[in-house]
Amino acid sequence: MxxxxxxxxxxxxxxxxxxxxxxxxxxxxxxxxxxxxxxxxxxxxxxxxxxxxxxxxxxxxxxxxxxxxxxxxxxxxxxxxxxxxxxxxxxxxxxxxxxxxxxxxxxxxxxxxxxxxxxxxxxxxxxxxxxxxxxxxxNDAIMAEALLDHMVANGIKSVAFIGYTDGYGQGWLDEVERLYPAKGIKITAVERFQRTDTSVTAQTLKILASNPDAVLVAASGTVAAMPHKTLKEQGYTKPIYQTHGVSTMDFVRVGGKDVNGTVFPAGPVVVADLLPDSHPSKAGSLEYxxxxxxxxxxxxxxxxxxxxxxxxxxxxxxxxxxxxxxxxxxxxxxxxxxxxxxxxxxxxxxxxxxxxxxxxxxxxxxxxxxxxxxxxxxxxxxx
Amino acid sequence: MNAAIALFLMQDGVINGAIYALLGVTLVLVFTVTRVIFVPQGEFVAWGALTLAAFEAGTTPGTAWLLLALGVVTAIADVLRGEIARTPQALLRAGLRDVVLPALLVGLAVWIAPQKPPLWIAGLLTLALIVPMGPLVYRLAFAPMADASVLALFIAAIGVHFTLTGLGLVFFGAEGFRTTPFIAGVFPIGPLPFKGQSLVVLAVTAILLVGLWLFFERTLLGKALRATAVNRLGARLVGIPTLLTGRIAFALASAIGALSGMLVGSLTTIAYDSGFLIGLKGFVAAIAAGLASYPLTVAAAIAVGILESFSAFFASAFKEVIVFALIIPLLVWRSLAARHTDEEEE
Structure with missing residues (x-):
């Protein structure tokens, strides 16, 4: 140099x-x-x-x-x-x-x-x-309230909860226990599982035994399909709610026909193309x-x-x-x-x-x- | 809780336990032969499931390219270290084994994947891709330090685990996959409905365990492995190449790992990092058996599965705590009961 x-x-x-x-x-x-x-x-x-x-x-x-x-x-x-x-x-x-x-x-x-x-x-x-x-x-509360409104409108009187043992599951559980009983929805069972679990049969058996009108699964992505599928396999036919953690098409890919009819809350960007034109987030979301x-x-x-x-x-x-x-x-x-x-x-x-x-x-x-x-x-x- | 639920829980526990048993047995096998506590065992489980899922989705699994890369790197490393003699013959043989054969498998995978092969072909190809990785990993990471202490080998194993998990994330992404079951449908046996795949799990586990027993009892190679396990120095003195037995132990480990992965792939969602925890449960079983006894490992694995299933029913939030806390009293008991021999001083 x-x-x-x-x-x-x-x-x-x-x-x-x-x-x-x-x-x-x-x-x-x-x-x-x-x-x-x-x-x-x-x-x-x-x-x-x-x-x-x-x-x-x-x-x-x-x-x-x-x-x-x-x-x-x-x-x-x-x-x-x-x-x-x-x-x-x-x-x-x-x-x-x-x-x-x-x-x-x-x-x-x-x-x-x-x-x-x-x-x-x-x-x-x-x-x-x-x-x-x-x-x-x-906030989890915003999402939990959205589901709560849907449950009340559809005459659901009791719900069983199954969620992650981590912060995500706990956050949802806290809101569900705080908000749901006030609106007359009874929580029949609270079960937890891990992202990496190979089976949730035991938890779903307990949920089935508590005979709820609906089940709420607080998990994310493809893993959330596991309790869902297990419940269906055991013959559960009533509604199953999921959280915004499943707002990815991977959930549908893994869940297949078992997750048909599932209701979940989501941020507007996730369904940008379905939003009405009047929604403030629509234009920006589509661009993003x-x-x-x-x-x-x-x-x-x-x-x-x-x-x-x-x-x-x-x-x-x-x-x-x-x-x-x-x-x-x-x-x-x-x-x-x-x-x-x-x-x-x-x-x-x-x-x-x-x-x-x-x-x-x-x-x-x-x-x-x-x-x-x-x-x-x-x-x-x-x- | 009634009898029906208890039966369901038992069934669930035994099926999970069967997978843990397979992994526990391979951990014992690898440890006794090579003294490596094979932490990355779980990665082969995840890769088995994910590779099969990739074939089902009609894409070429990243593991195919990894096999080729691993083969080339290992061959080069072995030549540099002098493990492969630098004669035209030896080099040609190594090239065929470590480069050409993986390349052929990659070609086959690339060609067959878009045609969405039937499940059994995809399964066989998955095994063909994953099994050679065991010996390659052994040659690359463990063979050069085969005489190091158990602790050093253990640390190397943890390093390999992190490397393989990272590669898994690169190849398969962060999302999980499920495969289609080998046998679909539900079959009632006695009072219990059995999923087809659960029966496959139990059958394959039983066949593999019997197969392993026959291999160790009836074949020269199996006996060579046992001899290495009993005494490495002695085995070498009577002419058993301990590096070869190491490779075979690792080949068995990757084979059983991949097979376990394909078995659980349709029972649960498998992501790139799911394997570790499954392997860890197998490890609990292996520890319970003192990393020495195969039948004890199988029994302990089934017990772990059943314990897991029942604790999930009674206190699902504390399931893992209960299962892993089990290891503490077991270790205390084993260290009190066992006559302490330090194998490092042999």
Whole structure:
């Protein structure tokens, strides 16, 4: 290497540093590309390309790290991005344990943070710690109420619950036990199982013995088909409800004709093409899906849309902060982003419309869910 | 709880237990012959099911390409290490075995997959793709350190487990699959309805266990494996190539793993990482039998299955806790009961 090229190289490097030092917003993302939550993390990672490259005249840079569905790794990722990349906004993680662990990191470093999991406890109540946390996915309560309304309308008086032993199952169980008895629906049995179980025969036997009017399966993806199929094999003919965890065509693929007639709640983006034109999320969702499928050559999944929503709710905040005096990468800038985000009113995302307040950092209403029924292997929208 | 439910639970437990028994027996087999605690056993289970599912969906399974890659890498590594002599003859033989044969299998898989082959052809092809991976993994990861301590081998096994799980995610994606049963329908036997596939599980398990017994008792190769298990040094002194017995043990492990995968594939949803927990239950059974006795392992595996089934009925939230907590008293009992011999010092 001649001294001249060395000099040139040095100059370019310096320029590079100067460029980085110039105002540029950095967003840190930790997702579970591998490990048990990979089915969620992969579409999230694949959606990063569709996030805005520029907000309010500021270039936005994204740093994406894989946490392997490990809370410890998620925390390490977040700390690394906060210390080394000076991120202004943190998004993560794909599963509940990792996201819960990030709440403390966000509060301690005063970094606005958007969780991509539905767990209500992450943002409720909004206290000194949780004031840094926002959440994109629908509360379990919103989804549980949607099913509850359908059950009441169809004269169902009792329901048996079977769900994962993890945070997803527990979140649903809490809402079901809180909301359902108040509307006169008796819970006849509560059974749990693991994602990796090879059989749920024992649990379904107990459910059948309790003779419920309907069964609610709180599980996700292809695994949710297992209790469903087992119930059918044992001759259960009454309605079986599923949760939004099954809003992927893989569920229909694995469940086959056994899952015909299943009713489940879903975010609007999942059924974008079925939505009425008046739905606020329809246009954006169709656009997102088209680009996603063109970019990645694979069908989209609703989980990726949570990542986009996490960014959408931050856009007004970043705009407001950029208009102020604080420079990106400083604590003042992060505080400004947070303060402005809290004032979001009717920000249209893919999974619904967000309106935050100092006491509400979940911000979604009934426009964030629809009921879907599986008819002959196809999804149809229930009014 | 009444008698009918108890019978159902027993049935469910025995069928799951049968799968655990197969895996437990292979863990014992691999451990006694090579002293490797074969953590990646579960991956072969998942791959067996997923490869079969891929054939059913009419796509070429990623495991086909993995087999070819594994063959090429292993051959190169063995040549570099001098395990394969650098003579034209030996190189040709190794090339045929490690590169050409896998390539032929890949070609067959690519050609046959879009035609959606009948289940038995897909099953045979799945076995042909997965079984050679056992010996290849052994040659690549374990043979170079065959004389290391049990702990070192165990750590290597964990490394192999993580690598294979990661590859599984790459090849099959994160979503689960189900295969069609070998025998569809439900058959009433006595008071109980049996799913066709459950009967296949029980029959195949019984046949395999008897087959293994005959293999160990009646064939020279089986006896060589037993001799290696009893005393590696002694076996080598009387002319048994212990690396060869290692390969055979791993071939049996991948064969039984893949077969188990194909058996459970239609009973439950299998994803790229499902195998580990199934293998772990087999491990509990193997531990209960002190990683030594085959009949005890089978009995313990069936017991694990039944315990799992009943605890799922009474306290489903704590099922895994109950099953895995079982290992603690078992280990305490075994370490108190067994006369302590440290095989490292042999």
């Amino acid at each position: 001649t001294s001249r090229t060395k000099l040139l190289l040095l100059a370019t490097t310096m320029l590079g540093f100067a460029g980085a030092a110039e105002a540029q917003v950095t967003v840190g993302i930790t997702v579970s590309q591998t490990g048990p939550a990979a089915a969620l993390g992969i579409p999230q990672k694949n959606s990063v390309a569709q996030l805005p490259k520029e907000i309010g005249g500021q270039k936005v840079e994204y740093v994406v790290l894989d946490d392997a569905t490990d809370p410890t790794k998620a925390v390490a990722n977040a700390r690394k991005m906060i210390a080394e990349n000076k991120i202004d906004y943190l998004i993560g993680s794909s599963a509940t344990p990792g996201s819960a662990a990030l709440v403390d990191v966000a509060a301690e470093t005063k970094t606005p943070f958007c969780a991509m999991v539905p767990t209500k406890g992450l943002v409720d109540p909004v206290d000194d710690k949780r004031k840094w946390v926002f959440k994109a996915p629908q 899906i088209k680009t996603y499928e063109a970019n990645n050559k694979m069908p989209f999944a609703g989980f990726g849309a949570h990542l986009v929503d996490c960014m959408t709710i931050a856009v007004p905040g970043i705009k407001a902060a950029a208009a102020g005096s604080a420079k990106p990468g400083t604590p003042e800038f992060r505080a400004a982003v947070r303060d402005a985000m809290e004032k979001n009113k009717d920000v249209v995302g893919l999974h619904g419309v967000f309106s935050f307040s100092p006491t509400d950092h979940a911000g979604l209403d009934k426009r964030s869910r629809v009921l879907v029924k599986i008819v002959d292997g196809k999804w149809t929208l229930l009014p």
